[in-house]
Amino acid sequence: MSRISKTPKPPYYAVIFTSQRTAGNNGYDAMSEKMVQLASEQHGFLGAESVRDEAGFGITISYWKSLEDIQAWKENREHKRAQKLGKEQWYDSFMTRICFVERDSSADHKQ
């Protein structure tokens, strides 16, 4: 199955989360999986793409219908708890960018 999100025709929104993990797992993998699942159940969720390399550097992008959907997810109680743990334990550094996706283009040689 492709890990590239089948997002609808733009416009829509993207949240780019770039991060450097700390050493050790400390419950990160379980929480990460749980948050992807929880996000996918939220109103306006359009998809997510995520990759992390062996050095612990990662990019996760979630796609949303509206800024209101992004704000609601940010304020989600379980997500807020995960964000707190992320800041305290899991990330050396991170950057979040909120974006308006204007255009896209794709190719799939497997189709």
Next chain:
Amino acid sequence: MSRISKTPKPPYYAVIFTSQRTAGNNGYDAMSEKMVQLASEQHGFLGAESVRDEAGFGITISYWKSLEDIQAWKENREHKRAQKLGKEQWYDSFMTRICFVERDSSADHKQ
């Protein structure tokens, strides 16, 4: 050194390139390195973040001052040659998304 781009205060633009590599290298690594270097010399380039995992799934994001800068980079002669080879040889599938970055927030526990 941090792999998170020190981009200026928004607004600016982002090009999200999500891709699945084919098996084998076939000159990919050398060209990839060359293109990052070449991009960084272009007008309006603000930074780039890139990560690929062992399964060959990757996300590369480049940041730019304007849509005109993105268009000029897309039309760059050497970049066009790389794009052609990418479509023909290096990628099973990919998606490019052009985005307007409206807001950001960051944390760095190492600073």
